[in-house]
Amino acid sequence: xxxxxxxxxxxxxxxxxxxxxxxxxxxxxxxxxxxxxxxxxxxxxxxxxxxxxxxxxxxxxxxxxxxxxxxxxxxxxxxxxxxxxxxxxxxxxxxxxxxxxxxxxxxxxxxxxxxxxxxxxxxxxxxxxxxxx
Amino acid sequence: xxxxxxxxxxxxxxxxxxxxxxxxxxxxxxxxxxxxxxxxxxxxxxxxxxx
Numbered sequence: 039x040x041x042x043x044x045x046x047x048x049x050x051x052x053x054x055x056x057x058x059x060x061x062x063x064x065x066x067x068x069x070x071x072x073x074x075x076x077x078x079x080x081x082x083x084x085x086x087x088x089x090x091x092x093x094x095x096x097x098x099x100x101x102x103x104x105x106x107x108x109x110x111x112x113x114x115x116x117x118x119x120x121x122x123x124x125x126x127x128x129x130x131x132x133x134x135x136x137x138x139x140x141x142x143x144x145x146x147x148x149x150x151x152x153x154x155x156x157x158x159x160x161x162x163x164x165x166x167x168x169x170x171x
Numbered sequence: 172x173x174x175x176x177x178x179x180x181x182x183x184x185x186x187x188x189x190x191x192x193x194x195x196x197x198x199x200x201x202x203x204x205x206x207x208x209x210x211x212x213x214x215x216x217x218x219x220x221x222x
Contacts, residue, residue: 153198154198157198160190160191160194161187161195164187164188164191169186169187169218170186170187171187
């Protein structure tokens, strides 16, 4: 089935519309897609075109330590350590620890800003000590 | 996301500007930097050598 956009996203945003209208060829069906969803679709499709796997997860999804580890690019033993040390919120469902996707995202952004901070510290220290700069 | 993994050897971890360039690039997510404890010891040893 082919989907035809009756208005481009650019047109829609110029006219300040909050949705685009999609008419399905060969049928009378018309659907409205909010602009926000259009940009999401765009990024999903471009990732798929590059052969990258795409997963949609609700914020309330429960991740196993293994799934959270894959998302954070760390070993799962590290995630289990975080849980044991209480450094990431978790809940225990049927005896196994689960991390909310929302909490994993929060942890990821904290990790990222900590890393940025450390990289900047490292660079200014090297410059202060004239280590090759 | 599937990112490349690159091993950073001691010779790119010690000249500090090169290390900072590579680690900042890695931070943008284009590759995963990895190094071993032996590599870590090697660049620290070189850093501590009398100039």
